[in-house]
Amino acid sequence: MIGTMNLTLKIWRQPHAEAQGGMREYQVSGISEDMSFLEMLDILNEQLQEQGEEPVAFDHDCREGICGSCSLMINGQAHGPEVTTSCQLHMRSFKDGDTITIEPWRSEAFPVVKDLVVNRSAFDRIIQSGGYISANTGSAPEANSVPAPREKAMRAFNVATCIGCGACVAACPNGSASLFLGAKITHLGELPQGQPERYERIVDMVAQHDAEGFGGCTNIGECAAACPKGIPLDVISQLNKDLRTAIKAGR
Amino acid sequence: MATPTLVRGARATQSTITLKIAMAVSGILFILFVLAHMYGNLKVFSGEEAFNSYAEHLRTIGAPIFPRTGVLWILRVGLIASLIVHVACAVTLARRAGRARPVQYQVKRNVNSAFSSRTMRWGGATILMFLIWHLLNFTIVKINPTGGETENPYRLLVDNFGVWWMTIIYLVAMAALALHLHHGTWSSLQTLGLTNSPLARQRAKLAGWVVAVVVAGGFSLVPLSVLVGITK
Amino acid sequence: MAGSTLHDGLTPLNAAPTQTSDDAHGYYTLGEKIVDPVAPTGPIAQRWTTRKFENRLVNPANRRKLNIIIVGTGLAGAAAAATLGEGGYNVKSFCYQDSPRRAHSIAAQGGINAAKNYKEDGDSVFRLFYDTVKGGDYRSRESNVYRLAEVSTNIIDQCVAQGVPFARDYGGLLDNRSFGGVQVSRTFYARGQTGQQLLIGAYQAMERQVAAGTVTQYTRHEMLELIVKDGKARGIIARDLVTGEIETHLADAVVLASGGYGNVFYLSTNAMGSNVTAAWRAHRKGAYMANPCFTQIHPTCIPVSGEHQSKLTLMSESLRNDGRIWVPKRAEDCEKDPRDIPEEDRDYYLERIYPSFGNLVPRDIASRQAKNVCDEGRGVGPMVGDFRRGVYLDFSDAIKRLGEPAIREKYDNLFDMYQRITGENPYEVPMRIYPAVHYVMGGLWVDYHLQSNIPGLFVTGEANFSDHGANRLGASALMQGLADGYFVLPNTIREYLADGPFAPVSEDDGAVVEAREAVRSRVERFLSINGTRSPDSFHKELGHIMWEYCGMERTEPGLRKAIDMIRELKREFWNDLKVLGTADSLNQSLEKAGRVADFIELGELMCVDALNRRESCGGHFRGESQTEDGEALRHDDEFAYVAAWEWGGDEGQPVLHKEDLVYTAIEMKQRSYK
Numbered sequence A: 001m002i003g004t005m006n007l008t009l010k011i012w013r014q015p016h017a018e019a020q021g022g023m024r025e026y027q028v029s030g031i032s033e034d035m036s037f038l039e040m041l042d043i044l045n046e047q048l049q050e051q052g053e054e055p056v057a058f059d060h061d062c063r064e065g066i067c068g069s070c071s072l073m074i075n076g077q078a079h080g081p082e083v084t085t086s087c088q089l090h091m092r093s094f095k096d097g098d099t100i101t102i103e104p105w106r107s108e109a110f111p112v113v114k115d116l117v118v119n120r121s122a123f124d125r126i127i128q129s130g131g132y133i134s135a136n137t138g139s140a141p142e143a144n145s146v147p148a149p150r151e152k153a154m155r156a157f158n159v160a161t162c163i164g165c166g167a168c169v170a171a172c173p174n175g176s177a178s179l180f181l182g183a184k185i186t187h188l189g190e191l192p193q194g195q196p197e198r199y200e201r202i203v204d205m206v207a208q209h210d211a212e213g214f215g216g217c218t219n220i221g222e223c224a225a226a227c228p229k230g231i232p233l234d235v236i237s238q239l240n241k242d243l244r245t246a247i248k249a250g251r
Numbered sequence B: 001m002a003t004p005t006l007v008r009g010a011r012a013t014q015s016t017i018t019l020k021i022a023m024a025v026s027g028i029l030f031i032l033f034v035l036a037h038m039y040g041n042l043k044v045f046s047g048e049e050a051f052n053s054y055a056e057h058l059r060t061i062g063a064p065i066f067p068r069t070g071v072l073w074i075l076r077v078g079l080i081a082s083l084i085v086h087v088a089c090a091v092t093l094a095r096r097a098g099r100a101r102p103v104q105y106q107v108k109r110n111v112n113s114a115f116s117s118r119t120m121r122w123g124g125a126t127i128l129m130f131l132i133w134h135l136l137n138f139t140i141v142k143i144n145p146t147g148g149e150t151e152n153p154y155r156l157l158v159d160n161f162g163v164w165w166m167t168i169i170y171l172v173a174m175a176a177l178a179l180h181l182h183h184g185t186w187s188s189l190q191t192l193g194l195t196n197s198p199l200a201r202q203r204a205k206l207a208g209w210v211v212a213v214v215v216a217g218g219f220s221l222v223p224l225s226v227l228v229g230i231t232k
Numbered sequence C: 001m002a003g004s005t006l007h008d009g010l011t012p013l014n015a016a017p018t019q020t021s022d023d024a025h026g027y028y029t030l031g032e033k034i035v036d037p038v039a040p041t042g043p044i045a046q047r048w049t050t051r052k053f054e055n056r057l058v059n060p061a062n063r064r065k066l067n068i069i070i071v072g073t074g075l076a077g078a079a080a081a082a083t084l085g086e087g088g089y090n091v092k093s094f095c096y097q098d099s100p101r102r103a104h105s106i107a108a109q110g111g112i113n114a115a116k117n118y119k120e121d122g123d124s125v126f127r128l129f130y131d132t133v134k135g136g137d138y139r140s141r142e143s144n145v146y147r148l149a150e151v152s153t154n155i156i157d158q159c160v161a162q163g164v165p166f167a168r169d170y171g172g173l174l175d176n177r178s179f180g181g182v183q184v185s186r187t188f189y190a191r192g193q194t195g196q197q198l199l200i201g202a203y204q205a206m207e208r209q210v211a212a213g214t215v216t217q218y219t220r221h222e223m224l225e226l227i228v229k230d231g232k233a234r235g236i237i238a239r240d241l242v243t244g245e246i247e248t249h250l251a252d253a254v255v256l257a258s259g260g261y262g263n264v265f266y267l268s269t270n271a272m273g274s275n276v277t278a279a280w281r282a283h284r285k286g287a288y289m290a291n292p293c294f295t296q297i298h299p300t301c302i303p304v305s306g307e308h309q310s311k312l313t314l315m316s317e318s319l320r321n322d323g324r325i326w327v328p329k330r331a332e333d334c335e336k337d338p339r340d341i342p343e344e345d346r347d348y349y350l351e352r353i354y355p356s357f358g359n360l361v362p363r364d365i366a367s368r369q370a371k372n373v374c375d376e377g378r379g380v381g382p383m384v385g386d387f388r389r390g391v392y393l394d395f396s397d398a399i400k401r402l403g404e405p406a407i408r409e410k411y412d413n414l415f416d417m418y419q420r421i422t423g424e425n426p427y428e429v430p431m432r433i434y435p436a437v438h439y440v441m442g443g444l445w446v447d448y449h450l451q452s453n454i455p456g457l458f459v460t461g462e463a464n465f466s467d468h469g470a471n472r473l474g475a476s477a478l479m480q481g482l483a484d485g486y487f488v489l490p491n492t493i494r495e496y497l498a499d500g501p502f503a504p505v506s507e508d509d510g511a512v513v514e515a516r517e518a519v520r521s522r523v524e525r526f527l528s529i530n531g532t533r534s535p536d537s538f539h540k541e542l543g544h545i546m547w548e549y550c551g552m553e554r555t556e557p558g559l560r561k562a563i564d565m566i567r568e569l570k571r572e573f574w575n576d577l578k579v580l581g582t583a584d585s586l587n588q589s590l591e592k593a594g595r596v597a598d599f600i601e602l603g604e605l606m607c608v609d610a611l612n613r614r615e616s617c618g619g620h621f622r623g624e625s626q627t628e629d630g631e632a633l634r635h636d637d638e639f640a641y642v643a644a645w646e647w648g649g650d651e652g653q654p655v656l657h658k659e660d661l662v663y664t665a666i667e668m669k670q671r672s673y674k
């Protein structure tokens, strides 16, 4: 452990969905660089608790970068300056005396619930609208009866790692969820099991995406840079391609 | 507020992606057009006669099967239709994007996007204004800022760029066009789903540079050459 | 399996245990012995098939009228919701996260076992069964484990059909690896994110049913009470975590799939929100809590770096396949750069002590040995307290042998995670690892049908105690969660539901009102104590007590001390707690307070259970019960039973019900990995 840091935090506080929110400024001191960003917020919250001020609400659960709960806009970047989740961001990315601005994801489709917590159920509904393979329990054939070419299986895996955090939406200047959508479309579309519903799936999922109020993608590319799982932009190309094929098929 | 219910009976053609595909297709037509137009303009360097006969030739393509300016009009109608589609989709998408983020960030950093990609809407509007002026300038009204001849395309052009502020208008427009094409070229390939691998993406981005430099650079040669006096 | 023979599954091979020690005297009341009322009989391989046939069917037309509440959307809960939804039942699914996809199962890394025998290396259903029973140190039920091994193969089929992107070989067929403590390759994996991929598969299947209208999902809802009416579980009281509203949900059956309670230790590899509340509330309503002290400590976690630490991060134990574990032979080398320590000065202690299993010994052994070498002063890394708490996990040989790209392909995300957390590059410097609490084998007591002793209350996944005995093999929890959810529960719950729909319960019914009022007054109480300490500070203190006295090694004096300390902590909690904010909005401190209150009560019971069990088995190591060379010593004659604890009231003592474990297919053996 090298020295410790003193920081100024500017945090969005909003008591509930309908309330007016605003930025508040706090000071924290004695922050070690081995702490995670959320542990730094824990310290702030203990401090607030002592002062009788309500702790800052933020979503988190696994703190391992896999559940996708944490969702902080840190100094204007989704999940902060490193390519990782807010919970896996460590304080060694900051230095003594820094001012850090922390905001919730901003999107029409992700309304603020409280402070830094937003409602991302729009993602669940996008999945409901077709982000699955219809295979009732018990109906499955022997697993090795359908080989999946390794290349395709690898691509499917690489994009299936999406954790549904919503950083792509938060970072996109258009508030588009195309990267999330493309990741799911590509995951299921690359596998032999995903073929029967392939075009129905895309039409329904894109329609739900649009209905939720996400913006359209104009291929800006901030999403992929913010994605903690490194989902590449080509999933959006795949998405577009599949939709084009669906149009041709008259869906 | 977002709708919390599931959409039923969705159609592919009603999606935002369809709007984008329409933009990409019209955009690519524009690219083809500006490439050809730019190439045609370079005839200026072959001298007055060559250029004027080229302008005349444009009007007589397809003759005698088509009447004079027939093919040209077909092209014009195609371009006008594309323009309407392109602009209408651009406006729809821009408004949708505006609604998608009703509350702005206090601090927002863009780290991995080209300036050109974030300025497509401004660039588009600039090009639209330029285009109106340009058509008044050279086609519809034919305005010769020096008050000189208007029926000789070559003279109109050279007189035009003899005026410094005209040259500036055109050069600014070319800058806007370069930006628009830099992002637009790769973007249209991505929209059409042709960039499914990192390599393809790299190539599309390279294509964006090439098209932007070739088109905007090629166009700019003409006013620049007039300005520095190579073309008189 | 040298020397072991197969038996017919018809005749008992061991006598019922008789406990002679009574270490927990004064802390509990001895209750009646219990048996599993629906335990199957007959040849072991036929038991499940026969039972599936015997269990009554529910008329498809009736299913829509049957309401099932499922608390939890991890593998166990989501798989059950999807399957029961597909079957046409009316399912309500609850989770405290903002999306079902975030349940803690998402964090599992290593893989999932299945007896597919794709490698033709001698695996079979029977071997998986045998390994699991043996791995659990003969403290699990034979029939349940056999069933688990049997349905394991269907799980893989099901997951592949859903699009789970398991690792594949060049021919496009599924790949396997070997995993902690076994010598066959039966673990299916998706790089280091197996749990995530499996959960996403189950989640998607469940979301499909949400769209179909058979499943209604309630996210950001926490179950805070069980409704028991006429002895049957008939619903739950849940708090909407956003609005604070206290809601009543009634049903014909309630399924708890609420995960494990490892967070009782404060620092664990579990998610921050993982809790015992759902299970504990049911326990207080009469459900037995079985073997609560059986905890698994995972050998390969990233060591603690300081006081601020809020959770521990697991490095998948698949790393042990290629990494070699060592510490310096001499304590004075511990501060050196590990790369400067020559081969002859390194002690590859697992390879030395357990030549045939080497670095792949079961988790409890690997954990305890790591603790031993650190206690000897040969640990590495920063000083935490008086010791360096870390050992090296070294990949340099594997990188030499297989090349860096191969290692990268297998483990890149784990290596990246390690680097992000520690700031060190494991491709260059050996990783440092240390044990941490990871999984609990204990949980609510259930019968062969996964039904608790409260009719209509079913418990699946990590929340029940059923399949892992005193220790769980790596990659078997995912298997159990999905087995329970997809294949077991849907087949056993119908036997219960065949008698339904049950007489409707009114929201004004006495039992319902009482449950609702209990929740309301508890919430009010948390907010009105108005003391000085945060819920988190109590949690941290509880964790210290548990880790110190009920952790890797437990002793009689230590456990007695711990019980006293926990009782004192409980008193302080209810007098000095401070929760800010209100009850009618999102209030994370309030949520935390409720969870900590239940952890404190659970902690005490765990210590009592550990105190009573004066033997070392699986993850439970009692200092008083070891061989001369420090190995765990089991006492089958005294403790071959499941300890099922009944809630004895706030003022009373817990009541111990013993369920004897009788083996008919496998003989009990002292475990030896030497």
Ligand SMILES: Cc1cc2nc3c(=O)[nH]c(=O)nc-3n(C[C@H](O)[C@H](O)[C@H](O)COP(=O)(O)OP(=O)(O)OC[C@H]3O[C@@H](n4cnc5c(N)ncnc54)[C@H](O)[C@@H]3O)c2cc1C
Binding pocket: C071, C072, C073, C074, C075, C076, C077, C094, C095, C096, C097, C100, C102, C103, C104, C105, C106, C107, C108, C109, C110, C111, C112, C194, C195, C221, C222, C223, C224, C257, C258, C259, C260, C269, C270, C271, C274, C275, C277, C278, C314, C438, C439, C460, C461, C462, C463, C474, C475, C476, C477, C478, C479, C481
């Ligand atoms: C880091 C890590 C790695 C692991 N790796 C492996 C591995 O490689 N292989 C393996 O087999 N096992 C592994 N395990 C173990 C395995 O992941 C878990 O045992 C298993 O996933 C538990 O699943 P579950 O469905 O029972 O519960 P969980 O997935 O924990 O789900 C619990 C659910 O209950 C809900 N819930 C809890 N309390 C309440 C309440 N009061 N009200 C409402 N909802 C509630 C939660 O919201 C959640 O949805 C690992 C565990 C950890 C911690």
Ligand code: HEM
Binding pocket: A217, A218, A219, B020, B021, B023, B024, B025, B026, B027, B028, B030, B031, B034, B083, B086, B087, B090, B117, B120, B121, B123, B124, B125, B127, B128, B131, B180, B181, B183, B184, B185, B187, B188, B189, B191, B192
């Ligand atoms: C006439 C006025 C114009 C307007 C208002 C306009 C506007 C826009 C806008 C807002 C976009 C953004 C869409 C995006 O970001 O992807 C866009 C894209 C594009 N534009 Fe234009 N534009 C105009 C003219 C042109 C011209 C003249 C060309 C070609 C020479 C062109 C080529 C493109 C291309 C290729 C795209 C990319 C389409 C895609 O992303 O798929 N546009 N235009």
Ligand code: HEM
Binding pocket: B034, B037, B041, B055, B058, B076, B127, B131, B134, B135, B138, B139, B153, B157, B170, B177, B219, B220, B222, B223
């Ligand atoms: C320096 C750059 C340019 C020069 C010198 C130039 C010159 C000309 C000239 C001389 C004409 C008249 C041709 C004729 O009527 O025979 C013309 C027409 C036209 N130009 Fe350009 N142009 C330039 C850039 C552009 C750009 C960037 C666009 C599009 C975005 C454009 C679009 C058009 C159109 C649509 C016409 C009308 C064609 C028709 O229908 O007759 N020009 N231009």
Ligand code: SF4
Binding pocket: A161, A162, A163, A164, A165, A166, A167, A168, A169, A179, A180, A183, A223, A226, A227, A228, A229, A230, A231
């Ligand atoms: S695509 Fe990336 S940024 Fe978007 S939700 Fe998935 S993991 Fe998060």
Ligand code: F3S
Binding pocket: A171, A172, A173, A174, A175, A176, A177, A178, A179, A216, A217, A218, A219, A220, A221, A222, A223, A224, A233, A236
């Ligand atoms: S940043 Fe937005 S515009 Fe598209 S490429 Fe990413 S979604």
Ligand code: FES
Binding pocket: A059, A060, A061, A062, A063, A064, A065, A066, A067, A068, A069, A070, A085, A086, A087, A088
């Ligand atoms: S808390 Fe789970 S990803 Fe950050």
